[in-house]
Amino acid sequence: MLTDVFSAAAPYLIQQDYAAYTPEQHAVWAELVGRVLPQLEQHASRAYLDGLEIIGLQQDRLPDLAAISTRLGPRTGWASTPVSGFLPAPAFFEMLAARCFPTTTWLRSRHSMDYTPEPDIFHDVFGHVPMHSHPVFAGFLQHYGRVCAETPDPFVLEKLGRIFWYTVEFGLIREAGAVKVYGSGLISSRAECANVFAGNCTVRDFSLDDVLNTPVKVDELHKLLFAVRSFDEIYAAMHEAEERARMGRL
Numbered sequence: 448m449l450t451d452v453f454s455a456a457a458p459y460l461i462q463q464d465y466a467a468y469t470p471e472q473h474a475v476w477a478e479l480v481g482r483v484l485p486q487l488e489q490h491a492s493r494a495y496l497d498g499l500e501i502i503g504l505q506q507d508r509l510p511d512l513a514a515i516s517t518r519l520g521p522r523t524g525w526a527s528t529p530v531s532g533f534l535p536a537p538a539f540f541e542m543l544a545a546r547c548f549p550t551t552t553w554l555r556s557r558h559s560m561d562y563t564p565e566p567d568i569f570h571d572v573f574g575h576v577p578m579h580s581h582p583v584f585a586g587f588l589q590h591y592g593r594v595c596a597e598t599p600d601p602f603v604l605e606k607l608g609r610i611f612w613y614t615v616e617f618g619l620i621r622e623a624g625a626v627k628v629y630g631s632g633l634i635s636s637r638a639e640c641a642n643v644f645a646g647n648c649t650v651r652d653f654s655l656d657d658v659l660n661t662p663v664k665v666d667e668l669h670k671l672l673f674a675v676r677s678f679d680e681i682y683a684a685m686h687e688a689e690e691r692a693r694m695g696r697l
């Protein structure tokens with residue numbers, strides 16, 4: 448029982464009632480995927496596109512989280528674990544540290560296709576989960592969760608949150624000289640993704656110092672993002688951040 452494994456996250460664990468999704472909700476999912484897929488086939492990273500195949504995501508039906516976890520588990524040990532909504536930080540970090548991605552099960556309505564204030568299943572599964580099939584990214588994300596779970600200092604957590612923001616949510620990677628997206632906030636938002644490729648956003652080589660010195664802005668399209676050359680860079684950066692946090696130098 449997962450409720451025995453987790454303490455902070457235990458109250459938020461739910462079952463996904465897959466049979467309760469309506470034909471209209473499956474149709475909204477299909478439209479959401481159909482709207483971004485052409486853009487992503489052109490601009491998404493190879494790791495993300497491979498991940499879509501690996502987790503067996505279907506365009507015409509909402510994802511069954513248990514089926515996804517069954518495919519993901521043997522590859523990287525990650526699961527897509529249903530939760531009731533937005534999690535407090537300790538619960539979120541506790542789950543990441545255990546390779547369980549807190550996944551919402553509700554879906555936005557047709558009236559808010561472009562934006563939801565809180566993550567829904569489209570953002571969580573379509574945006575995040577394919578990357579969990581990449582072994583290096585998978586290790587980085589689990590490490591991020593563990594370090595944050597062990598950190599009581601809000602200043603340190605805010606700095607570590609910048610790493611999450613500019614990688615997991617809004618990360619870019621250079622592949623054969625071209626900038627590609629892998630962050631879920633870019634994958635699941637047409638406007639954010641288009642903004643990068645319209646030339647409105649400076650793309651700088653990823654560096655831990657730059658990321659730590661760039662505050663998160665949630666109320667406007669990004670003007671600065673960071674591109675890695677391989678996911679080894681974020682894996683190494685997280686180890687460097689852990690070391691600095693331990694020394695009180697983050």
Ligand SMILES: [Fe+2]
Nearest residue numbers: 566616631632
């Ligand atoms: Fe997200």
